[in-house]
Amino acid sequence: MTFGEKTTYARKQKKMTQGDLGKAVGTSGDIIGKYERDEIKPSIDTAAKVADALGVTLDYLVKDAEYQNIDQDALNRLKLIEKLPQEERSHLFATMDAFFAKNKLQALLK
Template sequence: MMTFGQRITYARKQIKMTQADLGKEVGTSGDIIGKYERDEIKPSIDTAAKIADALKVTLDFLVKNTEYQNIDNDALKRLKLMEKLSPEDKSHIFALMDAFFAKSKLKILMD
């Protein structure tokens, strides 16, 4: 299980970003990013959210033991909106999604 700092390091290296670049992106220094990565200090929740945005990962990925690194924020917003829908409306949306997923799988198989 990775620590918060290890997750920052992992995500940063995945997109080939330096500590200095990440620091500039979130309004701090590369030295401070290094301290976060070594788990010497912890950022505020606002800074952690900025780090997640800059690294194109979810805040949940950084702070929890979740396997989901890259969840599209637009998709998350839509999922939150779906929570307010009736069960019938949700069923219709799920049917549409299933149709698109099936179409995508078929296209992959045919290529």
Template sequence: MEIKCGLATPSDLLGRSAPRLLRNIIGKYGRDEMKPSIETAKKLANALEVSLDYLVGDAELKVFDKKTLQRIEDIEKLPEEERKVIYKVIDSLLRDAKTKQAYA
């Protein structure tokens, strides 16, 4: 399983304080020497705050952190008129930020 967590090595996500055995297991996942169960992979994805698709390298779209995904899901649950207002505000803020970057 190729781990895409943006760290120097997969075991870096645990830090030096993690038990050596646990660091070795995570390293084996990263080197495809060992495959985690689906439950273990889900827990690892949750700990890294990424989707399971992203963790295994199958995500085709840009992957967002869990907070961003939750915000999108919350917005989608709102009535259409409220969603339109929120997206209009977001679009305005994005336009302003892009303009600011262009002239910086």
């Protein structure tokens, strides 16, 4: 997908209009429309503002990143996890794995 297609998808997921996104970024809805149609490319600074406004990573918008919907809260928590001692990280990961397994089993039973 192109920058424009990813921007459109993420904006619609957030239930934002082009005008809403334009205001959040400091530009107009018309310019957002041109980005979404891939008529023009934003500067890296503007692309970063678009990513922030949409709650996605810049990497997702400009590259083939796998995780488009990692919000800032999740990113902040990942940074905090990295700072934990290894033993505490292991406990946290074991707890997370238990929740993932439970979710997977529930999905299989449906």
